Amino acid sequence: MNMVRLDKQKFSNFILELSAEYTVFAPGKVGGKTEFVPIRSEDEIDFKTLVTDMSPKGIFFPSSEVLYEYDKQGIRVPEKEIGKPIAVWGMRGCDSRSLLMLNKVFGSAIQMPEDEKFQDPYWKEKYDSSLIFGSACNTPLSTCFCNWFGGGPHSREGMDVFVVDAGDSFLMEPVTGKGSNFLRELTCFADSTEKDEAVAKKLASDAESSMAAPMEVTDLGERLNDLFEEAVWEEISAKCINCGACTFSCPTCHCYDIQDEGKGSRGKRIRVWDSCMFPIFTMEASGHNPRALSSQRVRQRVMHKYSYFPEKYGEFLCTGCGRCVTACPVNLDIREVLKTINAYNKQGITNG
Amino acid sequence: MGNYCIPQQMKVERIGTEDPTRTLRTYDLSFVNDSDREAFKYLPGQFCELSIPGKGESPFGIASSPTEEGFLRFTVNRTGSVTNEIHYLRNGDTIGMRGPLGNWYPVDDLKGMNVLIVGGGFAFTTLRSLLIYLMDAREDYRDITVIYGARNPDLFIYKDEIALWKQRDDIRMHLTIDKPVDGWNEKTGFVPTVVEEVAPDPENTMAIVCGPPVMIKYTLPVLTKLGFSDERIYTSLERRMKCGIGKCGRCNIGSKYICIDGPVFSMAELKNIPETV
Structure with missing residues (x-):
């Protein structure tokens, strides 16, 4: 047709x-x-x-x-x-x-x-x-x-x-x-x-x-894996206030929590959007938190979208809608983050 | 289609207390519905979400072995709102359960091998499952060595069974506590140190490690140093979990979800995963 x-x-x-x-x-x-x-x-x-x-x-x-x-x-x-x-x-x-x-x-x-x-x-x-x-x-x-x-x-x-x-x-x-x-x-x-x-x-x-010319993303996942332990994440996350606006406005963020709402023996089990930006997301009952630092959480979000999801499902978990760019209260622009990653080498020198 | 969110109904058959402060309790559960019981097939290392309406769900390793019929066993450390509520349960009460979830220890690969089991604290649950499973087909496996550590003598779980295992000549049991106390006749010192001291020859030996993150972190390098290859070391990891089927996102490490790709990982797999322990 x-x-x-x-x-x-x-x-x-x-x-x-x-x-x-x-x-x-x-x-x-x-x-x-x-x-x-x-x-x-x-x-x-x-x-x-x-x-x-x-x-x-x-x-x-x-x-x-x-x-x-x-x-x-x-x-x-x-x-x-x-x-x-x-x-x-x-x-x-x-x-x-x-x-x-x-x-x-x-x-x-x-x-x-x-x-x-x-x-x-x-x-x-x-x-x-x-x-x-x-x-x-x-x-x-x-x-x-x-x-x-x-x-x-x-x-x-x-x-x-x-x-x-x-x-x-x-x-x-x-x-x-x-x-x-x-x-x-x-x-x-x-x-x-x-x-x-x-x-x-x-x-x-x-x-x-x-539209502006796209950044080259072919080896983004590998670059991210290489830079996992680098100090660049502290630099990138320095201004993030972990508000979660990026994850809530994102069309692909799908993490959720399961909560009970009710009184006595009657109630509902509901699922609600959650965010990897929140420290409580990974906080365990013992008090141990594998992602206690803001830099670890920002890294997790970026890694999940551009390295982990592609490895598991074969494509980036980002469609470039730009909502996180608009929603971020501290102007943390994901495009700038990815450009920083692309230009970073392990000596800590940002190229170009 | 099925709905993974809906828990099966379980009945509390027996409650045991593991420590003097009654913080650790063991629950034997039976299935309320026969159809649920028949459909439930599991192996050592898997876990379930126990579910209390109004409080929520938490993941617990299955402490019973599939070779033990008639009940499922869980040991619950009273530490948050769900575990608190579980501690209020009495015999005959019902509780929701989803599972079995996750993968399992490589029981088939253990056949014909020596097995080294290394555990710490109340994480011995799935290791108990494994040990019982191995003992119930003892002739399939060679030497079995268990190294089990706790902060103090009170914090070992399954003390009655430990006493029985110690009497057997087909298990080498090594118990250790962090610091010496009066009346303690076993080993003293952290688990990694004891592993270095008493671990069997790595030749034809598989090591299965489960414990608190800090124990795992320092035990794995010791095993490597002793000559265990990455394919012969397995460990069980834990993270906060909710859905249990790889969707809700919180147990994500690297490209893996602990709830479906784990909780059991070989050292070879762990090498490609960041921030595991």
Whole structure:
């Protein structure tokens, strides 16, 4: 199936048709911040924001999620709150790629592919049935660096339908069979013209050329392993206040805690996002803490994303969305960290 | 599909007290549901998450051996909110349990070998599992040497069994405490020193080490110095854990998760992992 064209006047029809089958999430405003929220009509969608403050990971991996409820009678997994599967409108390429990475952790049981017990039912229930409408970035931000890690402003990875905003219309291109099946059943589309396709191509090349040249990351993992014991980590982490804003805004950070909330014999076991930036994350009951120092924790986050995850799962755990760059209250820019690592040699001299 | 978050229900069958301050207690649990019991297959070195509604979960090494039927044994040091709550349990109470989790000691590779077991403090749990497992097929293994250290005589766990093991002529038991006390007739000194003194010839010998981080840290180099190759030294590591299946992230060291890639690692593996001990 080729690219189709949706005139923006018909967009509200499209949202209605989509809502009939799916619970639709799209970028919206919540208390002055932007994040993905459930929407029912076009008016609720924020079309302007390129990178939302919070990543869309929370749609499938909520910041707080009930695993089960308990009382004297026993344990019950709560009924699915949303009857319909989830569709997401307006997901940028960095974010749709992040879902593929998270799916390696939660969904595909890569450690033991045959063993279902290593799959996460809460994630799979939401993600496996979802329909992702991606959104091409025509004007990447100065904080965007998706092109460092194999992404790009018009990347299609992780999307079911790739969408380009072409001014008075949305041009949609199915990426997966699921995406193409959905588009086929809709009536509000027109076939795209050669002109549409030329417009999409031009927007892609303009967006790509507007981005700064990527840093070379091929041997980043090896460099990091070599520099594990070096003093450079103290230098890098000196201004970090371990607030965790980077991990909470990150679309790929997936560490979580499991907590009980309740009174007496009745309550809920919930999982909540956690952060390797917090000393208590690894604090053991004995008082022993293997990552007691801030420099060890900053190193852990960087190593996990650019060395450990690639070793285990074959790709960097970073999509270059730039949220951590924007969210950091002390302007600790991950791109600068990686450049420092790239330029560092063991004599402690920073090259170039 | 299955849901790894849901604990199985276990019943407390027997509670033992390991030390005079009653900080260390041993719990024998049985399965409430037959189907859970039948599905539960484990080997020495694996662990479970014990679960108390309203308090949470904590990981504990399985102290019983799969060759001992009818119960699962855990020794619990009262030190935080979950362990505190476990200490309030009485016979007949129920407790949640998830597992078995993690990998196990290389029991198949131990066949036909001499085995050196080195343990410290209340980390002797999975080593007890291993020792019982080996004793229950004694003819499959050659010499078995146990070096077990504790800060003081009170802090050895399984004292009754230790007394029995000491009487046997097919286990060489060496007990040691940190500092001399009156009435102590065994060895005195830290575990690494005793290992250097009494460890068997590394020829055809596998060493299995489990204890507090500081003991592991100083024992591994001694074994290397004695001539044990990296493939013949195994240790069990511990970190704070939650999910137990390699997702929640907190037991991550290097590209490994202790909960699924470990807790048992060979020295050869450890060499490629940073900040292990």
